[in-house]
Amino acid sequence: MVSAVIAAEDSKFCEHDGFDVEAIEDALEERARGERQRGASTISQQTAKNVFLWQGGGWVRKGFEAYFTFLIENLWTKRRIMEVYLNVAETGQGTYGVAAGSERYFGHSAARLSADEASRIAAVLPSPKTREAVNPSGFTARYGNTIEARIGVVRRDALDACVYD
Numbered sequence: 275m276v277s278a279v280i281a282a283e284d285s286k287f288c289e290h291d292g293f294d295v296e297a298i299e300d301a302l303e304e305r306a307r308g309e310r311q312r313g314a315s316t317i318s319q320q321t322a323k324n325v326f327l328w329q330g331g332g333w334v335r336k337g338f339e340a341y342f343t344f345l346i347e348n349l350w351t352k353r354r355i356m357e358v359y360l361n362v363a364e365t366g367q368g369t370y371g372v373a374a375g376s377e378r379y380f381g382h383s384a385a386r387l388s389a390d391e392a393s394r395i396a397a398v399l400p401s402p403k404t405r406e407a408v409n410p411s412g413f414t415a416r417y418g419n420t421i422e423a424r425i426g427v428v429r430r431d432a433l434d435a436c437v438y439d
Contacts, residue, residue, distance in 0.1 A: 275372050275384060276356055278392035280434050281424035282417075283399065284317040287356075288436035292318040292347035293340075313400070319343045321359040352436040360384075364402045365395055379407040393422035 280287050286294050297314035304310065315323070322342035327335055346355055365375030375395050376384040387395070394407040397418035405414045428434050 275360060275387055275392045275395070276434050276437050277425045277428040278389070278396040278421055279317065279356075279360070279399070281428045282393075282396040282421045283320070285424075285428070285433055287317050288352060288433060290316060290318075292316060292343040315339075316343075317359050318347055318355050320363070321355050322346055324362045324364075325358060351439075353439070356437045363399055365398060366402050366407065369402075375407065389422050389425055390418075393425065394418045396421050 284294070286297075294314060294316050297316075301314040319339055322345075323329075323335075323339050326342045327338055350358075360372045362370055363372065364370055365372060366378060369375050369378050372387075372395060373384045375398075376382060376387055376391070379395070380387070380391050391407075394410060394414075397410065397414050398405040398407045410418055
């Protein structure tokens with residue numbers, strides 16, 4: 275599951291200090307051009323938001339998110355950040371954490387998730403109320419397949435090494 279969320283959400287998780295400056299700049303440029311806006315939040319930022327703040331947007335919330343991201347990056351290890359993220363991320367309507375998502379969708383513990391199942395849960399994370407991990411279709415199915423392929427790259431290039439140090 276660690277490799278799947280790094281592949282899906284934040285391939286630079288082990289490299290940055292909570293903020294992917296390049297992704298933030300790209301997102302701001304897209305917004306300035308009026309193009310489709312994509313997210314630039316790292317796993318650390320999402321953890322800060324999910325644990326300490328409210329859902330939704332706005333500059334005030336983003337300011338608090340930056341503050342809490344700075345704190346957790348300086349007080350917690352990357353392993354701890356990932357552990358908390360995987361335990362609080364919404365994986366479906368009323369379902370929080372990968373363990374609960376694994377039980378709900380696949381009927382077994384998160385420790386037994388296959389690469390395909392982990393990829394499908396990771397594909398749901400950006401929009402858990404509108405995407406399905408079981409029998410996904412369209413974009414979610416394609417995205418899950420892409421994540422599963424990227425898991426090999428994450429492992430080959432040790433992009434998840436900081437979680438296991």
